[in-house]
Each structure stands twice: as structure tokens, then as C-alpha cells.
Amino acid sequence: MLDAFSRAAVSADAKNACIGAGEIASLKQYIAKANTRLDAVNAITSNANCIVSDAVAGMICENTGLIQAGGNCYPNRRMAACLRDGEIILRYIAYALLAGDASVLDDRCLNGLKETYIALGVPLTSQARAVAIMKASSLAHINETNTETQMAESNQMLQQRYNKMATVKGDCSMVSAEAASYFDRVISALS
Amino acid sequence: MKSVVTTVVTAADAAGRMPSASDLESVQGSIQRASARLEAAEKLSAGFDAVVKEAGDACFSKYPYLKQAGEAGDNQGKVDKCYRDIGHYMRLINYCLVVGGTGPLDEWGIAGAREVYRTLNIPTAPYVAAFAQARDRGCSPRDMSPQALAEYNSLLSYVIESLS
Numbered sequence: 001m002l003d004a005f006s007r008a009a010v011s012a013d014a015k016n017a018c019i020g021a022g023e024i025a026s027l028k029q030y031i032a033k034a035n036t037r038l039d040a041v042n043a044i045t046s047n048a049n050c051i052v053s054d055a056v057a058g059m060i061c062e063n064t065g066l067i068q069a070g071g072n073c074y075p076n077r078r079m080a081a082c083l084r085d086g087e088i089i090l091r092y093i094a095y096a097l098l099a100g101d102a103s104v105l106d107d108r109c110l111n112g113l114k115e116t117y118i119a120l121g122v123p124l125t126s127q128a129r130a131v132a133i134m135k136a137s138s139l140a141h142i143n144e145t146n147t148e149t150q151m152a153e154s155n156q157m158l159q160q161r162y163n164k165m166a167t168v169k170g171d172c173s174m175v176s177a178e179a180a181s182y183f184d185r186v187i188s189a190l191s
Numbered sequence: 192m193k194s195v196v197t198t199v200v201t202a203a204d205a206a207g208r209m210p211s212a213s214d215l216e217s218v219q220g221s222i223q224r225a226s227a228r229l230e231a232a233e234k235l236s237a238g239f240d241a242v243v244k245e246a247g248d249a250c251f252s253k254y255p256y257l258k259q260a261g262e263a264g265d266n267q268g269k270v271d272k273c274y275r276d277i278g279h280y281m282r283l284i285n286y287c288l289v290v291g292g293t294g295p296l297d298e299w300g301i302a303g304a305r306e307v308y309r310t311l312n313i314p315t316a317p318y319v320a321a322f323a324q325a326r327d328r329g330c331s332p333r334d335m336s337p338q339a340l341a342e343y344n345s346l347l348s349y350v351i352e353s354l355s
């Protein structure tokens with residue numbers, strides 16, 4: 001497993017060269033943006049349950065066949081497996097975002113994931129859709145553009161779940177673009 | 192590759208949990224020291240050739256017997272390889288400064304080095320002399336800031352320990 005720093009060491013070693021001023025400049029950017037990055041990881045981990053359950057619920061709303069008899073989220077046991085997988089994927093994305101490098105996501109999560117899902121008969125398009133919703137909702141939490149659901153007025157449970165991270169406002173375009181790239185990596189690994 | 196971030200992620204993964212607040216704290220802690228390390232790495236890579244040459248010269252001036260017939264540096268090819276090896280260790284020190292741990296030195300430099308030197312009948316004392324010279328030669332603030340120099344020297348000491 002690598003992080004942004006050890007990635008620089010590995011690629012410099014392949015060229016048999018020192019890590020020079022150019023690479024160090026980009027690592028300094030990682031350091032300058034470290035607090036933003038940690039806030040972004042915190043935004044994902046603090047809302048993980050909400051992100052995962054909303055994504056799975058959204059996936060099912062768009063394709064209700066999943067929870068009818070014979071669907072892949074029927075019965076509860078398979079629905080639970082789906083929620084668990086969503087959380088595992090989100091967890092590895094959080095690790096990758098913390099490390100600033102995709103290797104942990106690739107090695108420990110995506111390697112063989114598609115083959116496993118095919119063998120188990122899990123529909124890849126539904127899974128990819130759930131990851132896409134997780135991406136949208138995670139980015140909303142990172143950028144703090146998340147809003148209360150439209151149903152929240154009449155639903156006590158949804159009101160309680162609404163959580164806006166109260167961090168210092170700043171430019172987090174770089175970190176959110178990086179987070180988006182990890183979600184896209186999962187989606188492309190599944191399709 | 193062992194670094195603060197990968198250690199944190201490995202521990203979190205073994206427990207199957209999201210990165211916790213204390214994980215984020217320890218990453219933040221290593222980030223705070225990172226600017227000194229990166230400064231040292233940058234200055235080392237800028238003066239790399241001069242540092243290697245000076246360290247190599249020191250080892251042959253302390254152990255002139257090395258250039259006698261039958262010794263480890265009895266022809267120019269062998270002498271060049273000695274300088275190359277010193278450069279190799281310096282490059283790994285540069286990586287370690289960037290990574291913030293001894294991972295690159297451990298994995299690519301130290302693991303197996305003792306066995307290799309014994310097989311090739313190469314004495315390690317001259318290497319120690321070379322790195323000791325590099326460690327004594329560093330001067331703050333002429334070369335780098337005191338904190339950066341401390342990080343650099345501690346890695347040189349680590350190499351010296353491994354070769355002693």
C-alpha cells in the first residue's frame with residue numbers, strides 16, 4: 001500500500017533518480033491542503049451510514065424489482081449484504097482519500113471485485129448506480145452543499161439525519177475532484 | 192511502504208472501521224513535521240553530486256589501503272562502484288525524508304545488505320566513514336534549517352547503525 005509520499009519514492013526509484021524539486025512542489029501542495037483533506041475524510045466517515053443507506057435506497061427506488069421476490073435485494077439478508085458492501089466500498093474510498101493515492105482501493109477492494117459480483121450474480125449496473133449516488137452525496141457532504149430532503153418536513157427520522165459539517169469555508173475543489181476520481185475508479189472497475 | 196498514513200490505514204482496515212478522529216490526528220501530526228523533511232529532501236537532491244563525492248572522498252582518504260592491490264578498491268571500476276553505492280544510500284535517504292519513515296531504506300537498502308557485502312568481501316567500515324563525514328559536514332543554517340538538518344542527520348545515523 002502506498003500514499004502520496006511513498007508513491008513519489010516508488011516512481012523516483014524506478015527512474016533511479018532523487019525526488020527533485022518538481023515532485024516535492026506537488027507534495028507541498030498535499031501538505032498545504034492537508035486540513036481540507038482531513039475535513040473531507042471526516043465528512044465522509046461522519047455521514048457514512050447516511051451516504052450508504054441513501055444510495056442503496058435510491059438504487060432500489062429507481063429499480064423496484066430489486067426488492068420483489070427473486071430480486072437481488074430480496075430477502076432482508078441480501079439487502080443487508082448490499083448495505084454492507086456499500087459501506088465497505090465507501091470505507092476504502094475514505095482510506096484512498098486519506099492516503100492521497102488509489103493503491104489501497106485497488107489492492108484491497110477493487111482487485112477481483114467485478115469477478116466476485118459476477119460469480120455471485122450481483123447486477124453490476126445496480127451496484128455502479130449505488131456508487132454513483134454515493135459519489136454525489138459524498139461530494140455534497142464534502143462541499144457542504146447537502147440539503148434537507150424534501151420529505152423532511154413530515155418525517156422526523158429524516159430531520160434527525162440531516163447533518164451539515166460546520167467546517168471553515170474554503171476552496172476544496174481539488175480534494176473533492178480527487179474524491180470524485182476514486183468513486184469513478186470504482187464505477188469503471190465495475191463496468 | 193511503511194509511513195504514518197499507511198500504518199493508520201492498515202490498522203483501521205484490520206479493524207474494519209472508518210478512519211477515526213485519532214487516525215486523522217496522527218496524520219495531521221506527521222504533516223506538521225513534513226515541511227522540514229521536504230526541505231531537507233529538496234536541498235539534498237539539489238546538492239546530491241557534491242555530497243556523494245565528498246562522502247566518497249572521505250572514505251578513501253581515511254582508508255587509503257583500499258586502493259592497494261587485492262583490496263576492495265584496487266581499480267577504478269571498483270572505486271566508481273563505491274561512489275555509486277554511496278549515491279544509492281543517499282538517494283534512499285532522500286526518499287525516506289519524503290516518505291517520513293525508514294521504509295525505503297529498510298526495503299531497498301538495508302535488507303540483505305550485510306549478506307551482500309560479506310559475500311563480495313567488501314568492508315563496511317569505509318561506508319561508515321563516508322556517512323559519518325556527510326553527517327559531520329552538514330551545517331545549519333548554511334545548508335538547511337536546523338529542523339531539516341536534524342531529520343537528515345537522524346537518517347544518516349540510521350544508515351551508519353545498520354552498517355556498523
